[in-house]
Amino acid sequence: MCLNSLKRNDRIGLFFFLAFVISSSLIWLFEERFNKEQWSNQPALRYKMVDDIIESQRFIKKSKDEVIYLLGQPTLKSNTEKDIFIYNIGKQPSFITSHKEHLLIVFKNEKVTEVTLATE
Numbered sequence: 145m146c147l148n149s150l151k152r153n154d155r156i157g158l159f160f161f162l163a164f165v166i167s168s169s170l171i172w173l174f175e176e177r178f179n180k181e182q183w184s185n186q187p188a189l190r191y192k193m194v195d196d197i198i199e200s201q202r203f204i205k206k207s208k209d210e211v212i213y214l215l216g217q218p219t220l221k222s223n224t225e226k227d228i229f230i231y232n233i234g235k236q237p238s239f240i241t242s243h244k245e246h247l248l249i250v251f252k253n254e255k256v257t258e259v260t261l262a263t264e
Contacts, residue, residue, distance in 0.1 A: 177193065177196050178193045178196045178197050178200070178202065179193065180214055180215075183214075183215060183216070184216055187232065187234060188234040188235070189234055190231070190232070190233040190234045190247070191233045191234045191235070191236045191245065194233050194245075194247055194261065197247065197259060198259050198260065198261065201259070203249060203256045203259050204256050204257070204258075204259065205255050205256060206255065206256045207254055207255060207256075208229075208251060208254060211229060211249055211256060215229075215231060215249075218230055218231055218249075219231055219232045219246070226250050226251075226252070227250070227251040227252070227254075228248055228249065228250050228251070229248070229249040229251070230246050230247070230248055230249075230262075231246060231247040231249070232246060233245055233246060233247050233261075243263040243264050244263065244264045245261050245262065245263050245264075246261070246262050246263075246264070247259070247260075247261060248260050248261070248262050
């Protein structure tokens with residue numbers, strides 16, 4: 145297949161498709177994956193792994209002991225209407241002043257039901 149034989153609209157479509165595939169691949173390649181040792185040893189850089197933790201849903205249905213084994217003791221625990229572990233994730237570099245974010249792990253019946261971010 146030769147690019148010269150494609151119609152103009154087909155070439156534009158092919159260009160955008162390739163751009164999408166390449167950009168998606170680069171984002172996936174450079175996104176930090178959760179790493180227990182890095183989480184424990186570099187708490188200021190935890191913000192790099194938070195997207196993977198939330199998107200992968202790897203903590204859903206885990207017990208409190210399993211979460212503590214993987215993430216360590218939480219910064220705060222909340223026992224209001226929901227049982228919640230709160231972890232500091234460090235501060236993401238930004239040109240504008242950003243709010244401080246925390247990783248929230250919500251438990252119901254001693255199992256994780258939700259993993260999300262909260263801002264101060």
